[in-house]
Amino acid sequence: MTEHLSLFAILRQSADVRTVDAIERLVRDAPDSALNRINVLAFAAREGLDEERTIAAFLHAARLGIFEMSWNVLCPGCGGVLDAGASLKTIQQPSYSCALCGAGYEPTLDEMVEVTFTVTPRIRKIAGHDPDTMSMWDYDRQFFWGSGVDMPENFDEIVEEIVLDAMELPAGERASLSLQLPAEFVIVFEPITHSAQFIDVKGEPTKERQNLSVVFNDAHPQHQTVELRPGPLRLTLDNRTTRRVLPAVWIAGTALHDMLGRRRPFLTANRLLSNQTFRDLYRTDTLDIDQRLKITSLTFLFTDLKGSTQLYERVGDLAAYDLVKEHFRVLHDIVGAEAGAVVKTIGDAVMATFPTPDRAVAAALRMREEMQKLNETRGREDLLLKIGIHEGPCLAVMLNDRQDYFGQTVNIASRVQNLAMSHAIFATGAVVEDPVTSELMERRGLHPTQRRTALRGMQDEFSVYEIP
Incomplete structure (x- = not known):
């Protein structure tokens, strides 16, 4: 606690005092989820603070070790985080593919790269520091979807409506789900490996059980779309990675699109590169x-x-x-x-x-x-x-x-x-x-x-x- 107080005292010497007070309250009182990948612009709006002073304060705080910065490549379609790193130097690929949207994108700094801030373990230990221990839906909200997606308060209720089934599958294990497929477009999506299997469910309903297998590995595969009929399905899931996976079967309908369509401004890499405080603190x-x-x-x-x-x-x-x-x-x-x-x-x-x-x-x-x-x-x-x-x-x-x-x-x-x-x-x-x-x-x-x-x-x- 003594180090905590001393760091914020130092921060007040280089950043707006009112903004620092708000950040200190956030670190002290907010739930864990509010301290993981913080959207600085949303924080400034919520606290009634000037955006530029807030950005500068978070940058100085990161330099002091209060926060860690994350540079996240976002999917323009669904807002999902396709890649994340501690600096802009980690964005090396000429294009990034989103399995959930089934599309690829060339990264642009003013549309696809967000910068977020997470409290460091030395200041406060939060669940987000160990994402492999988080629940499925907390992981989705805090790690897969970027800070530009304004997740609704009733997220859990929406999930109940549009997810047919989901499970946590440990490394190296295999399991099956028994589902009743509706006449909808369905996606089996796994956020850790960024894998997806599209299922186009159409035609006459059947009472015969259909079978489908999906393998998860580190290749981030986008599987070919398969056509199935409405009715029973045995879905076999095979985790061939060294981490747990979190597959869920989503109905890709209006409710999902409406949820992912809720967007809010976020701090872009382009805006940060054009910020004087950032250039002063991170010259080379x-x-x-x-x-x-x-x-x-x-x-x-x-x-x-x-x-x-x-x-x-x-x-x-x-x-x-x-x-x-x-x-x-x-x-x-x-x-x-x-x-x-x-x-x-x-x-x-x-x-x-x-x-x-x-x-x-x-x-x-x-x-x-x-x-x-x-x-x-x-x-x-x-x-x-x-x-x-x-x-x-x-x-x-x-x-x-x-x-x-x-x-x-x-x-x-x-x-x-x-x-x-x-x-x-x-x-x-x-x-x-x-x-x-x-x-x-x-x-x-x-x-x-x-x-x-x-x-x-x-x-x-x-x-x-x-x-x-």
């Missing part, structure tokens, strides 16, 4: 050098100081250095406050990322305002900031020992910034036409001016907008 421990992970949508903001060479000549190296350093501090603070992250600085330029276009535009407007304030304080136009913004797909990569981004979206954002004059914010249609961004600019009375122009390295003209 993110990706392997040969990893190339897809992101379907990320917003890039580039800034540069106009006339910085003349600034050094005008005010001298020491004064100019201090001024440019202050400009970097202001930009860094604004990026972090708008849920973004500074990827790198290049000379007097900044490259930053944001999870959504509106956050980038809000940051750009604040940057322009703060530079104007700094200039007013000095009584001269020393800091003239040019800004360019673009949104689109990219790759998350490791370059020069740091997590970086690669792709045409990055190139376009940089070249759009090169078009900007002093005090100008230039953005592409993908940014300006975003509904939330449009609403933001409408509230501020801003009306972007469109122009067609050529971007270096691109054959066709490109539409860009100047935000006044």
Whole structure:
């Protein structure tokens, strides 16, 4: 308990105190299930906390050893966890298959990879630390389905309705179930080996007993769909693994689809990579050098100081250095406050990322305002900031020992910034036409001016907008 208290005291020095208080209450009072694979966004909503401060607090807590992070590859169809690891480096497969949905997917960081937090055993021992001892339905809820699936309170009642039978089968053992098949599509699903057998039950009912065998092994098999008739079935289950398995026979009807269709926001890997606290705490421990992970949508903001060479000549190296350093501090603070992250600085330029276009535009407007304030304080136009913004797909990569981004979206954002004059914010249609961004600019009375122009390295003209 003494270590517990000291760690939270340390956490209060680096994270929002109100958020830390809520986390400490969670660790102290919540049931075991609430401390396994915590959905940070759901926790923030339930406690009435700011999302960014909550994410930052959990990251600092994980760094202190209060929580362990889990990076989980989710099935877009059913929300099931297809793979899980302690870091993003564990996501190495070019595609992942979901046996329950019978489909394969190429992983994307903003749609398929969630980041959750589990309390460490040194702080509090919970059932989730030993999943092989958990009941079948607790295992399904806490380990197979991701934190983005909002499981209903009456989960047990729904299971009674849509599961024909289920059992725990120890390693190396074999058993049989006697079932009465309804005229429905049925799935024999096992969540530990991620194995499934589809049964299309149709035709005239029969009174004769039908037989079917399903083998569970470590190959994660997706068995061929078999056709059976409504009526009695002897289902033989053979566990050829070194762990217990938890097969259940599900009716794949409306009730199952409705249950799995209950979704809630979750902390994506993409959002975490664009979080300043994460980048500050986990600078190099993110990706392997040969990893190339897809992101379907990320917003890039580039800034540069106009006339910085003349600034050094005008005010001298020491004064100019201090001024440019202050400009970097202001930009860094604004990026972090708008849920973004500074990827790198290049000379007097900044490259930053944001999870959504509106956050980038809000940051750009604040940057322009703060530079104007700094200039007013000095009584001269020393800091003239040019800004360019673009949104689109990219790759998350490791370059020069740091997590970086690669792709045409990055190139376009940089070249759009090169078009900007002093005090100008230039953005592409993908940014300006975003509904939330449009609403933001409408509230501020801003009306972007469109122009067609050529971007270096691109054959066709490109539409860009100047935000006044």
